[in-house]
Amino acid sequence: MTILTRSFYDRDTVDVAKDLLGKMLVRKIDGNIISGVIAETEAYRYKDDPASHTYGGMTERNQAMFGQVGRAYVYFTYGMHYCVNAVARSPDYEAGAVLIRSLVPKKGIDFMSKQRKIHDISNLTNGPAKLTQALKITKKEYGEDLTKRSSLYVTDGLEIKKSEILSGPRIGIKKANDKMWNFKII
DSSP, rough: BBBBBHHHHHOOOHHHHHHTTTTEEEEETTTTTEEEEEEEEEESSSOOOOTTTTTTOOOOOHHHHHSOOTEEEEEEEEEEEEEEEOOOOOTOOOOOOOEEEEEEEOOHHHHHHHHHOOOOOOOOOOSSHHHHTTTTOOOOTTOBBBTTTEEEEEEEOOOOOGGGGEEEETTTTSOOTTOOOOEEEO
16 A cells, blocks of 8 residues: 655645545554544634634644644543544645544454454444544654654545545534535445
8 A cells, every 4th residue: 555645635624634535544553553444534724714723823732733744633632532633734724634533444453442342343433532542543643744654654545436425514513513524435
């Protein structure tokens, strides 16, 4: 599998969110290779997006979203869960990232099941916190270069047609509900 180049992420965040569908998120840990097909994403931009972590400016938490594209932005939420994003934006924006919301598990399913303490594959990585738990992604992966064969990276995968993508409002947010920036494979 070919790792996605930095130029893949150097485009409009919304386009990258759609184009990440079908790609493989790969986690290398403890000598294991764990992976899944990205099945759902959400785009978060900057000043035009009140739901984005960057809307109010740069903080210690969100600084990765202002940094180099193709890096991981991992944040802790609700005092108990991690979520992983790919930093992506066009030169027109100072910040942006794509939340990876769901995976279809492919490799290392036993590892994922042990991490999640469940055996139901359909419930293994079907949410942003579930997939980070299954792949053991934590703040240690904050800033990881997704364009290099490292502990976390993204490769090519399935070709997804536009007709196979469903868009809708982002999940669990109260602002900017008019933006149809949640994308999933149907």
